[in-house]
Structures are given as C-alpha cells and as structure tokens.
Amino acid sequence: MERYLIECVSAGKYYSRNGHSFAALSDINLTISKNETLLLKGRSGAGKSTLIHLMSGLIKPSSGKVLFNGISLGDANNKTLSTLLQNEAGIIFQNFNLLPTYTVYENIEIAVIPGKKDHLIPKTVIREYLERFDLADKTDLLPSELSIGQQQKVAIIRTLIREPSVFLPMNLQVPLMTNQHPKYSVSLKK
Ligand SMILES: Nc1ncnc2c1ncn2[C@@H]1O[C@H](COP(=O)(O)OP(=O)(O)OP(=O)(O)O)[C@@H](O)[C@H]1O
Ligand SMILES: [Mg+2]
Secondary structure (H helix, E strand, O other): OOOOOEEEEEEEEEEEEOOEEEEEEEEEEEEEOOOOOEEEEOOOOOOHHHHHHHHOOOOOOOEEEEEEOOEEOOOOOHHHHHHHHHHOEEEEOOOOOOOOOOOHHHHHHOOOOOOOOOOOOOHHHHHHHHHHOOOHHHOOOOHHHOOHHHHHHHHHHHHHOOOOOEEEEOOOOOOOOOOOOOOEEEEOOO
C-alpha cells in the first residue's frame, strides 16, 4: 500500500461561536504523495489556512483524521508535533512571521537546520538563496523596508533552507521558483 506524505480522511475542523458549532472545514478527503504539488483554491474564509494548519499539526482535527507520513496528527503528542514542524513541515504563514528588528540576513540565519540546532547556516548558502530570489541587495534591510512580495520571499528562503519534506505556503504572492506544476487542485467551497 502506498504511504502518502499527507492524507486527510474525512477531516473537519469546528469552532464554537455563540454556543453554536461552526465548520471552518468539513469532510476533506485528499492525499499528497512525495514530489506531488497540490494547489488549494477557495475564496477568503473557505478554509485554506485551516487545512494547512491541520496538515502541519498546528491544530488538531475535530473530526476525521489527518496523517503525516502515516502518523495521525490528532493523536500525536506535543514532542512529535514539534519535531514534525521543525523538520518536516515547511509552513509559510500568511503574515510571514518575520522578526521585525532582525535584518533579512538574520531572519534567514535563525532558521535551524534539522538535527544541527547549534549550527548556524553557512553564509555561502544564505547568500546563494538571496541571489536566487533576487534579494542580494536587500541583505541588511529590515522587513519593514521590503515590499510584501520581498518579505514573503524571505519567509520562503527561511523555510526552504531547512529542506522540509513538504512545503506548505499560504497565499503565495510571488511565483514559485520551481519547475513543478500542480498535478491537481482542490477547491474548498462554502
Ligand atoms: N481560531 C479560529 N477560531 C474561530 N474561527 C476560526 C479560527 N480560525 C479560522 N476560523 C474561521 O474559519 C474560516 C476559515 O478560515 P481560514 O483562515 O482557513 O480561511 P482562508 O481560506 O485561509 O481565507 P483567506 O484566503 O482569507 O486567507 C473563517 O470563516 C474563519 O473565521
Ligand atoms: Mg488563509
């Protein structure tokens, strides 16, 4: 049987509002295999970020299951979930989560290479990424001195440099610099 990287089985996430249960996402069934690209579509509020949070173990499903490498994230303990977030799931938040008083370079430098907590990322590697993403002349600027697209690119580098097994960006504003095209897309409808 194929082991999927990510598998959602009838997954749902409910929140309660004014005493009523409200579905942010319901009955999601999808699989993502290694080297596969999936495009998530849906209008604002359709549940795209919620699904990415579920896939990376940041939140637990209220119903159904979300499996990452066969591990059920709803049942996993905090240690397993934090290892997953640090080593496997390359999430890029919608607001980028850059540190405002750190420069572009420093924001990337703080990314931890899995299993090498005490090691800084080599300068040459950071410089290569900055060149590739056309940010070489922005190295010493603060996030507030960048355009939104440039801020997102810094967040992308900070994640890619850790070589996660799955890349989970939200609301990409810059073209993905990869030859990969989505094999399929999922539309979340509300
Ligand atoms: N922590 C939360 N508590 C309560 N409701 C939430 C929470 N997080 C999300 N929601 C609700 O779930 C729905 C889906 O939100 P989500 O952030 O996943 O949408 P989205 O598709 O990512 O939208 P956008 O394109 O605007 O980023 C929204 O109606 C939102 O109000
Ligand atoms: Mg979102």
